[in-house]
Amino acid sequence: MIAQPWLLSLPVIFPLILGVFTLLIPAQALKAAGKTGAVATAITTLPPLQWVWQAGPLHQTLGGWGAPLGIDLYLDGLSCLFLLFAALTGVCISFYATEYFPQSPEGHRSRTDLFWPLWFVTWGGINSLFLTLDLFNIYVTLELISIAGTGLILIAGTRGAIRAALQYQMQALIAGLIYLLGVGLIYNALGTLDLQLIAARLEPSPLIITGLGLMVTGLLIKAALFPVHFWLPPAHADAPAPVSAVLSGLVVTVAYVIVFRLWFAGFHTIAPPAVPRLMGILGAVGIVWGGLLALRQERLKRILAYSTVSQVGYLFLVFSLTLDRPAAQGLVWAGTVYMAIAHGLAKSAAFLAAGCLQKTEGSDTLTALRGAALRQPAAVIVLALASINLIGLPPSTGFIGKWMLLKASFYTRQWGIAFVILGGGLLAAAYLFRVFEVLMNPPAETPGPAVRPAPRLPLGRGILLPAMLLALATLIPVLYITAPEELLRIGAPLNFSRFITPGGGQ
Amino acid sequence: MSLPPGALLYALAGVWISVIGLRGVLAEEEWFRRIVSANVMGSGVFLLLVALARRAPDGPPDPVPHGMILTGLVVAVSATALMLALLGFLHDQQDGEDDT
Numbered sequence: 001m002i003a004q005p006w007l008l009s010l011p012v013i014f015p016l017i018l019g020v021f022t023l024l025i026p027a028q029a030l031k032a033a034g035k036t037g038a039v040a041t042a043i044t045t046l047p048p049l050q051w052v053w054q055a056g057p058l059h060q061t062l063g064g065w066g067a068p069l070g071i072d073l074y075l076d077g078l079s080c081l082f083l084l085f086a087a088l089t090g091v092c093i094s095f096y097a098t099e100y101f102p103q104s105p106e107g108h109r110s111r112t113d114l115f116w117p118l119w120f121v122t123w124g125g126i127n128s129l130f131l132t133l134d135l136f137n138i139y140v141t142l143e144l145i146s147i148a149g150t151g152l153i154l155i156a157g158t159r160g161a162i163r164a165a166l167q168y169q170m171q172a173l174i175a176g177l178i179y180l181l182g183v184g185l186i187y188n189a190l191g192t193l194d195l196q197l198i199a200a201r202l203e204p205s206p207l208i209i210t211g212l213g214l215m216v217t218g219l220l221i222k223a224a225l226f227p228v229h230f231w232l233p234p235a236h237a238d239a240p241a242p243v244s245a246v247l248s249g250l251v252v253t254v255a256y257v258i259v260f261r262l263w264f265a266g267f268h269t270i271a272p273p274a275v276p277r278l279m280g281i282l283g284a285v286g287i288v289w290g291g292l293l294a295l296r297q298e299r300l301k302r303i304l305a306y307s308t309v310s311q312v313g314y315l316f317l318v319f320s321l322t323l324d325r326p327a328a329q330g331l332v333w334a335g336t337v338y339m340a341i342a343h344g345l346a347k348s349a350a351f352l353a354a355g356c357l358q359k360t361e362g363s364d365t366l367t368a369l370r371g372a373a374l375r376q377p378a379a380v381i382v383l384a385l386a387s388i389n390l391i392g393l394p395p396s397t398g399f400i401g402k403w404m405l406l407k408a409s410f411y412t413r414q415w416g417i418a419f420v421i422l423g424g425g426l427l428a429a430a431y432l433f434r435v436f437e438v439l440m441n442p443p444a445e446t447p448g449p450a451v452r453p454a455p456r457l458p459l460g461r462g463i464l465l466p467a468m469l470l471a472l473a474t475l476i477p478v479l480y481i482t483a484p485e486e487l488l489r490i491g492a493p494l495n496f497s498r499f500i501t502p503g504g505g506q
Numbered sequence: 507m508s509l510p511p512g513a514l515l516y517a518l519a520g521v522w523i524s525v526i527g528l529r530g531v532l533a534e535e536e537w538f539r540r541i542v543s544a545n546v547m548g549s550g551v552f553l554l555l556v557a558l559a560r561r562a563p564d565g566p567p568d569p570v571p572h573g574m575i576l577t578g579l580v581v582a583v584s585a586t587a588l589m590l591a592l593l594g595f596l597h598d599q600q601d602g603e604d605d606t
Contacts, residue, residue, distance in 0.1 A: 136574055143581045150588060159599055166537065166592045173544055173585040174531055180578055181524065181551050184571060188558040193570070 008060045008073050010044040011083060012131060015124035022116035027104040034116050038094030041123060042087035049080050052490055071134045072194060077490030078337070079130040082257055085341045086126050088473060089249050089348050092466035094119070096352050097242040099463035100359070115155055115242065122148045122246060129254050133195035135183045135215070138258055139176060142222060146172030149251060152243040153235055164234035171221055171231040179218025185211030199266035212267050213275070219262070222255035225279070225316055226286030229309045233293075236305035241355020244301060248308045249348030253340050256315050260336070263319060273323060280320020284420040286313030291427030295434065300354045300364040303431055304347065307390060310424065311343045314405065317417055321408050328408045334485055335404025342397035345474045346389035352467035353382040366435070371442030378464045380439050385471035387432040392425045397474045509557065516557035524550025537596075541589050548582040 018037040025033055052058055058075040066072065075083075097119070101112040125145040132138055146169065153165040183193065189207045190198055202208065224232040236248045268276065290310030297303045318336040322329045356379040357372055358364040373380040389398035402421060409418040509517060527547025534540045552575045559571040 136577075139574075140577055140581075143585070147581075147584060147588065150592075154592075159596070162592055162595050162599075166589055166596070169585055169589050169592070170531070170540065170544065173582065173589075174528070174547065176581065177524070177544075177548055177551050177578075180574065181554065184551075184555045184558055184574065187571065187574075188561075 006060070007044075008048050008058055008075060008131070009062065011041070011048070011127040012073075012124055014044050015041045015120045015127065019117045019121035019124065022120060026107075027109045027113050028106070030113055030116055031098040031103070034094050034098055037116075037120065038091045041120075041127075042091045045083045045087045045127070048075050049084065052077065052080050053487065056490055071132065071137050072196075073131045074133045074196075075131055077487040078257075078261070080487055080490070081337060081341065081484055082130045082253070083127060085253075085344060086123070086130065086250060089245075089344060089470065090123050090126075092470045093242050093245050093249075093348060093352070095466040096245075096355075096463060100240070100242055100355060111157055112155055112240075114151065115240075118148045118151045118155075119242075119246060122152065122251070126250055126254050129258060133261075135186065135193045135195065135198070137193075139180050139183060142179070142255070142258075143172065143176050145251060145254070146176070146222075149235075149247060152246065153239040155243060156238055156240050158238065160234065161238040164238040167231045168235040171228075175218045175221035177218075178221070179215050182211045182214030182216075182218065185214065195262070195265050202266045202270055204270040209270060209272070212262075212271065215262065216259060216267075216275075219255055219259045220279075220282075222252075223259060223315075224252055224255075224309060224312055226282050226289050226309065226313060229286065229290070229312070232309060233302060233305040236308060236351075237299060237301040241301075241351050241358065244304070244351040244355070245348035248305065248351060249344040252308060252312060253344045256312065256340060260315075260318070264322075264333075268319075268322065276319035276323050279316050280323075280414075280417065283313040283316030283320070284417060286310065286316070287420055287424040288313075288427065291424060291431060294431040295427070298366055300357065300366065300369060300435060301351065303435060304350050304354060307428065307431065308343075308347060310428065311339075311347070311390065314339050314343075314402070314421070314424065317405060317409075317421070320417065321405065321412055321414060324412050328411050330489075331404050331411070332408045334488055335401045335408060337488060338397050338401030338404065338484075340401075342389045342401055342474050345470050346386040346396075346398065349382055349467045349470035349474075350386035350390070352470070353379045353386065353464065356464060356467075357383075366438045369435075370438050371440075373436075373439045374442060378468070380436075382464055382467045382471050383439075384436065385468075385475065387428075387436075389471075389474045391428045391432060395475060510560060510563040513557045513560040517554050520550045520552075520554030520557055522550070523547075523553060526550070537589075537593050541586060541593070544589075545582065545586055548578070552578060 015037075018041065022030060022033055022037070048058055052075055060073045062071050062073065064070075097115055101115060104110040104113055122145055125141045125148065128141045129138060132141065150165045150169040150172070153161055153168060185207055186198065187193055189205060189211065190201045192198060192201070221228040232252075236244050239247060287310050290306050290308070290313060294303045294306035294310060297306060315336055318332050321332045354364060357369055357376055360376055361368050361372055389396040392398045392402040402425065406418055406421050409415070409421060524547045527543050527545070527550055530543025530546060531540050534543055555571045555575050555578075559567040559569075561568055
């Protein structure tokens with residue numbers, strides 16, 4: 001069926017090699033290597049995508065060792081969508097970063113040069129997590145991403161960033177240990193780490209349910225669900241802008257996608273109904289809580305970070321919404337995936353724009369940014385396009401996702417959730433319009449055209465192009481909405497039955 | 507769960523130790539104590555995994571959990587080293603600020 005299944009491992013291996021490569025080459029060559037490497041990494045994801053589109057879910061055993069002992073890579077419509085999403089976001093962030101970080105002086109490596117190795121390792125980890133079905137492989141990769149993420153935050157070099165990195169690494173270690181404990185219990189009960197085999201062997205025993213609970217808890221911390229989101233705002237706000245975009249746009253999404261996959265691989269059939277309900281309620285509270293705190297922040301990047309806490313909440317409504325009416329599942333799944341991708345793209349774009357404003361205006365406090373729309377119109381336009389998504393206005397992808405979730409909540413008669421979905425949009429509008437009110441209005445007490453005539457740190461031309469592309473990408477899918485939905489159906493989101501029957505699960 | 511009684515004892519001890527460690531991470535104020543607590547929690551988790559590896563009273567233990575523990579140890583050691591280095595940075599900076 002597929003000529004070269006080994007190509008499936010390229011999206012993982014290639015960025016990891018680039019990570020080592022960018023550590024070794026001279027600093028002068030870094031920007032060119034970063035750009036070409038990013039484009040090449042994105043291209044490695046395309047051939048497997050084509051196969052899945054034509055022939056259905058793809059499967060590859062690494063090194064000739066299949067499950068249960070070895071590690072399998074698995075690619076279905078869901079992983080395809082997220083691989084594409086990571087590729088687009090990754091390329092845009094890479095191009096932005098080449099302009100954002102200053103060029104090191106001749107023969108000298110500065111701290112910002114470490115962005116490239118750390119970022120490519122993170123990218124490889126992200127791709128690997130979209131492709132793996134091995135519970136322990138997930139643990140290792142998550143820890144890899146966390147340690148690389150800590151390093152990425154540290155590039156900022158400020159005292160606040162060091163504190164944020166410490167907090168970030170601590171949550172990652174604890175979340176990882178909790179997850180690992182769950183993996184140990186599941187392995188003891190079922191004798192395998194392969195998600196397909198586990199899905200086939202699941203039974204509602206206390207040991208399995210405890211293991212599942214621990215694994216999901218660990219992942220919830222990494223996905224920053226309320227009330228375990230406390231580590232996110234400092235980490236995402238104090239990191240340099242491209243890193244904020246990586247962490248808020250990609251890393252949080254990855255942790256969430258794993259919860260999603262584990263859950264609908266079969267855990268939803270054995271979990272007590274109180275668990276998905278609780279996750280839905282925490283999601284709803286997170287939407288409101290994150291929104292309210294975003295309203296109270298005085299720094300643009302902090303506002304965006306709390307907005308992530310709020311937007312992550314939407315993604316957890318799926319567990320509650322699919323509980324009573326399995327018929328609504330397809331709708332809720334599609335809506336949730338749209339929300340996740342819309343948020344990832346829009347939040348990356350917003351952070352990149354915020355980074356430009358922070359550099360040119362000298363600070364990202366709302367007082368410093370007053371009237372910035374007159375001086376930096378392009379950055380503010382990108383921020384506005386991203387906001388259309390975050391608020392969920394038509395014709396954005398965020399709107400489509402929200403609309404689907406809203407429909408599902410009516411369909412399942414969960415009025416409380418419907419109320420929160422609508423209210424959350426209003427809250428997002430409130431905290432973002434507050435930003436635009438400041439950006440659009442020059443200070444009243446100092447009239448005159450030239451309050452701050454020249455940007456303090458001139459940035460290269462075209463730095464905003466990638467951010468603009470990301471923001472625009474969220475507005476496109478409305479034109480051909482059926483393609484992603486069809487893609488999502490390949491492998492019938494996480495329903496492995498079709499896959500297991502022909503070859504035999506064992 | 508079919509654990510031999512001895513292994514069950516270790517497993518329960520592992521759970522208890524990891525709970526103590528987790529409590530320390532959440533309750534302690536000082537970062538150094540929190541880092542140590544995280545390591546205590548790690549030891550508890552690894553002890554539990556060791557105990558779970560012994561599935562039958564005789565017979566060899568299952569090697570897969572051992573592999574998991576080894577990897578987990580590497581992760582825990584690297585994360586601890588990283589956090590201690592960061593703490594050291596913060597500490598040095600603090601001293602510098604005090605001097606000036």
